[in-house]
Amino acid sequence: MEIVKPPKLSSGDTVGIVSPASPIAAFCPNRLQRGVECLKNLGFQVTLGTYTSKQTGHTAGTIEDRLSDLHAMYRNPDVKVIVPTIGGYNSHQLLEQLNFDLIAQNPKILLGYSDITALQLGIFARTGMVTYMGPALLPQFGEFGGVFPYTWDSLQNVLMNPQPNGQPMRQSEQWTEENLQWDREDTRARVMQVSTGWKILKHGTAYGRIIAGNLSTLLLLAGTPYWPDMNGAILCVEDDETTDVAMVDRYLTQLRQMGVYHQVSALVVGRFLSATGFSAEDSLETVLTIATRGYAFPIIYDIDFGHTDPMMVLANGVMASLEADHSIALKYVESTVSK
Known part of the structure; x- marks a missing residue:
């Protein structure tokens, strides 16, 4: 399988926010806004999915809602990186109807961790697209005082630098x-x-x-x-x-x-x-x-x-x-x- 790497992230690029799993964003609008402001302060533009703050029972909208937002971000030529609000549970519900051809034709950075693992590794398995385990909007970018410097440094090294620096990953103090x-x-x-x-x-x-x-x-x-x-x-x-x-x-x-x-x-x-x-x-x-x-x-x-x-x-x-x-x-x- 051919490995495909998405284009690097640059200052001024647009970050697309989605909620593929749990509906936590519906219950903490202030934290959501703080995460958005953090990304803007870091030099990015931000667009929110239609159903980012929706709740349908234990999920952030129906399967169709969550798929719609994710597919919209891959279709949007301005969006360079897709960041989930949070993980939680049930993002693997999307895999059966996920448009892998759309994703393969529009290489983008998919960030996140926890339950987002299902999407990241499913996409990698089916398309060869590199995906990135890392910060999400609410827990990391919504942190009081902004994202931790160690996290931001790692993100810059991995997502914004197209040349390998050959340096070992740094341990946090x-x-x-x-x-x-x-x-x-x-x-x-x-x-x-x-x-x-x-x-x-x-x-x-x-x-x-x-x-x-x-x-x-x-x-x-x-x-x-x-x-x-x-x-x-x-x-x-x-x-x-x-x-x-x-x-x-x-x-x-x-x-x-x-x-x-x-x-x-x-x-x-x-x-x-x-x-x-x-x-x-x-x-x-x-x-x-x-x-x-x-x-x-x-x-x-x-x-x-x-x-x-x-x-x-x-x-x-x-x-x-x-x-x-x-x-x-x-x-x-x-x-x-x-x-």
């Missing part, structure tokens, strides 16, 4: 998982923690295409035409606060039993929230060691992506290398966008 209720409590900066750094579980080197996403959402694609090619992949996974230790174990074991560990060249695990419940007696290291027993590929964890902030941007389908020895060097070895 601080991070936060503090949860302030949107439109009620988010009127101050969140409390930050000092990062203890990225960690190595299994040493080694790897070279392969980045495949990144939310672990539980990725597994929704198993056995469907939307499952991405894992051969040689540097698989990057994370999950949210609704996922406990037993569920993480369950998901990692499913990957094992699907034969994914026979295929990948490395496993990169994002930082989990404390609500997941890992402890000294029931640790992530133990769960990973048991799930990947018998495999020698490198494994690193506590990496800056997932449901903590700030976050890096990971480009699905782009070649990268990993060196996990005395220190960790994860870097792209080719351009992440086209000119």
Whole structure:
């Protein structure tokens, strides 16, 4: 399959906002507006989908509503990047009726994370279009005081630079998982923690295409035409606060039993929230060691992506290398966008 990279993002470009999954934008208009203003302050124009703030039960509009907004953004020649308001649940409902020909004919950056994994990896699997795990409107661009500098720096490096800089991805010095209720409590900066750094579980080197996403959402694609090619992949996974230790174990074991560990060249695990419940007696290291027993590929964890902030941007389908020895060097070895 030919890999297609969307054109780079430039200052002054138009960002299209959609809600392909949950209807959270309907309940926090102030946070929505703050995210829009952040993007404008960063130098972009913004257009909102017709159904961005709609609620139909547990989703942001019907399947047809959400498809209409997404297709409209791909048809709009002014829109260069599509940013979801948030993830949530049920974006995979759109895959059966998604116009993959339209998407292939109009290469654009699709950003987002969490439940948006279903769209990003489904599109990559069906079209070869590179997609980008990264910030969404409400949680990151709607942050009090604006998007975190680390997140913005990573976005610029990955989406606005058509030349690979050959530099390893930088580790954040601080991070936060503090949860302030949107439109009620988010009127101050969140409390930050000092990062203890990225960690190595299994040493080694790897070279392969980045495949990144939310672990539980990725597994929704198993056995469907939307499952991405894992051969040689540097698989990057994370999950949210609704996922406990037993569920993480369950998901990692499913990957094992699907034969994914026979295929990948490395496993990169994002930082989990404390609500997941890992402890000294029931640790992530133990769960990973048991799930990947018998495999020698490198494994690193506590990496800056997932449901903590700030976050890096990971480009699905782009070649990268990993060196996990005395220190960790994860870097792209080719351009992440086209000119």
